[in-house]
Amino acid sequence: MTVLRATVTPTGSFAFDLALRYLRSSPSTIVERVDETTYARPIRTPNGWGLVRVRRAPGARPLRLAIEIEAARAKSVDLEAAIHFVRRTFQTDVDARAFARAIRRDPVLAAIVRRHPGLRPIQIGEPFETIMWAIIGQQINTTFAAKLKRALLERHGGTLRIGGATYRTFPEPAVIARLSRSDLRPLQFSRQKADYMVGVARAIIEHGLDLDALAALPAEQAIERLVQLPGVGRWTAEYLLMRGLGFPDVIPAADGGLRKVMGLAYGLGRNATEDEVRGIAERWNGWRSFGAFYWWFALQQGLVTRSIPTG
DNA sequence: ATCCAGGCTCCTG
DNA sequence: CAGGAGCATGGA
Numbered sequence: 001m002t003v004l005r006a007t008v009t010p011t012g013s014f015a016f017d018l019a020l021r022y023l024r025s026s027p028s029t030i031v032e033r034v035d036e037t038t039y040a041r042p043i044r045t046p047n048g049w050g051l052v053r054v055r056r057a058p059g060a061r062p063l064r065l066a067i068e069i070e071a072a073r074a075k076s077v078d079l080e081a082a083i084h085f086v087r088r089t090f091q092t093d094v095d096a097r098a099f100a101r102a103i104r105r106d107p108v109l110a111a112i113v114r115r116h117p118g119l120r121p122i123q124i125g126e127p128f129e130t131i132m133w134a135i136i137g138q139q140i141n142t143t144f145a146a147k148l149k150r151a152l153l154e155r156h157g158g159t160l161r162i163g164g165a166t167y168r169t170f171p172e173p174a175v176i177a178r179l180s181r182s183d184l185r186p187l188q189f190s191r192q193k194a195d196y197m198v199g200v201a202r203a204i205i206e207h208g209l210d211l212d213a214l215a216a217l218p219a220e221q222a223i224e225r226l227v228q229l230p231g232v233g234r235w236t237a238e239y240l241l242m243r244g245l246g247f248p249d250v251i252p253a254a255d256g257g258l259r260k261v262m263g264l265a266y267g268l269g270r271n272a273t274e275d276e277v278r279g280i281a282e283r284w285n286g287w288r289s290f291g292a293f294y295w296w297f298a299l300q301q302g303l304v305t306r307s308i309p310t311g
Numbered sequence: 312a313t314c315c316a317g318g319c320t321c322c323t324g
Numbered sequence: 325c326a327g328g329a330g331c332a333t334g335g336a
Contacts, residue, residue, distance in 0.1 A: 027317090138318040144333055145317080190331045192319070233319055257317045296317080 001163050002074040006083055007057050008065040012096035015118030016056050016063060018297070019090055025300050027146035028124050028133050030153055031170050041125070042160045042169045043069075043085050048076035049160050051167060054086055065092070070162055088246060091120040099287045106283040107310035108265055109291055112298050121242055121293035127211035128204070129170045130244025134236045135196050136189075151187040176201035196231025203229055215245040222247075242289040251288040253277040258292060261299040267307030 023034045032041040039054040050071040057064040069082035087093055096118065103109050113119075124130040132152075137145040156176070158169040176197055184194035203209040209229075214222040219241055226237035238252040252258065254274040263272040266280060284291035298304050 134317090135319095137316095139316065140318090140332075141316045141334060141336095143316095143335075147333090188332070190333090192331055196319080231319065235318060239317080252317080255317050256315090260317095299317090 001070065001072060002077045003068050003070045004077050004079040004082075005066065005068045006079055007060075008067060008083060008086055008092055010063065010065070010090070010092035010096075011094065013100075013118040014063055014090070014092060014096065014120070015116070016054075016065065016090075018116055018119045019122055022119070022122060022297055022300065027142040028137075028149065030146065030149045031125060031129070031157075031168065033167075042167045043082065044126070044169070044172075045069075045076075045078035045081035047071075047078040047081070048073070049158075049169065050077060050082065051160065051162050052082045052085060054090075065090070072160075072162060089123045091123070091246065094120060094248060096120070099290050102287045103284055103291065106280070106291075108308045109284065109294060111308050111310065112265075112294055112303060116294075116297070116303075119290075119294060119297055121246075121248075121289045123246060124243050125170055127214075127240060127244040128173050128201075131200060131211065131232070131236065131240045132170075132176070132197055134239040134243075135193060135200070135231055138193070138231075138236065148187065148189060148193075152184075152189075155187060156183075173201045173204040177205040192231065196229075199230050200232065211240070211245070214241075215247070219247050219250050242292060247289060249286050249288045251277065251281045251292040253281065255292075257299050258295055261295050261304050264306065265295070265298070265304045265308045 020034055020039060023029045023032060032039060037055055041052060042049055043052050048071060050069045053068045055066045057066040065086060067082055067086050069077055069079055071077040103113055124133055133149060136148050153168050153170060156171040160167040160169055179198050181191050181194040185191065222241055223234065223237040226232050226240065227234060235252045235254045238250050241247040241250040258277055259271040262277055262280060263270050281288045281291055
């Protein structure tokens with residue numbers, strides 16, 4: 001059992017406490033263990049599996065993140081992979097000041113950001129976990145979606161044992177690719193969801209679909225490819241780009257939660273339409289993912305109960 | 312009870 | 325090409 005440590009310095013204002021708060025109330029947080037001070041989860045590295053822990057580095061100003069990775073055997077510990085994972089997950093390398101400048105054009109969003117500076121679109125595990133979560137979450141309420149994800153993890157996930165503790169790892173594409181509809185129906189997945197998930201896993205395993213490689217494409221091209229997969233519509237593709245591939249300027253404008261919270265915040269007196277969400281988000285040009293994430297945060301934290309005054 | 316959830320596909324007219 | 329049913333369950 002070996003532990004290696006490092007620190008990561010985010011560029012600009014970064015609110016680790018807000019990130020933890022979001023994760024603690026998020027239904028997708030199943031693999032992770034998150035408490036008031038620490039984010040922990042198993043990650044797959046080129047050297048093997050390890051457990052990453054992230055905390056605030058004590059006393060550091062400006063804030064730095066203290067990272068450690070622990071593995072069962074010394075040769076499995078991969079500090080570089082852990083650092084990369086943390087930078088990607090918490091989006092520590094983006095220029096947050098440019099975001100702050102950009103959203104001055106929208107006083108409603110700016111009012112939220114002013115009270116909660118330093119939030120960034122947190123990524124969900126590896127891109128495969130993100131797209132599985134997106135498909136799981138299609139149409140159903142988030143409580144039930146969390147139940148399905150937990151069932152998937154417990155039935156088909158792997159296990160990582162470190163120092164007497166046991167952690168579950170999200171099932172890899174090869175595992176899901178070997179399943180069929182009848183394996184997932186008993187876990188309460190609909191036939192469609194089961195087919196979509198197995199189909200995406202098989203596209204990866206059998207047809208060479210490389211989700212990570214999509215990050216190098218322009219957003220519209222990446223979306224165009226993703227929506228060719230059965231069960232992946234525009235919402236799901238945009239969700240993956242924003243929450244799994246680190247695209248800074250993508251918004252799943254059809255999202256029910258966004259339509260609800262933005263309709264309220266912008267004083268429409270009803271849910272915003274997808275077109276209205278896209279229209280408002282044009283004001284965040286270059287940073288739509290950040291804006292969308294702020295509204296999800298606002299929805300989740302109950303920050304918006306009426307139209308937000310902009311005086 | 313009825314409607315609708317952090318959608319998508321397939322079918323109809 | 326717009327509109328609606330069905331999916332599977334649970335919360336409001």
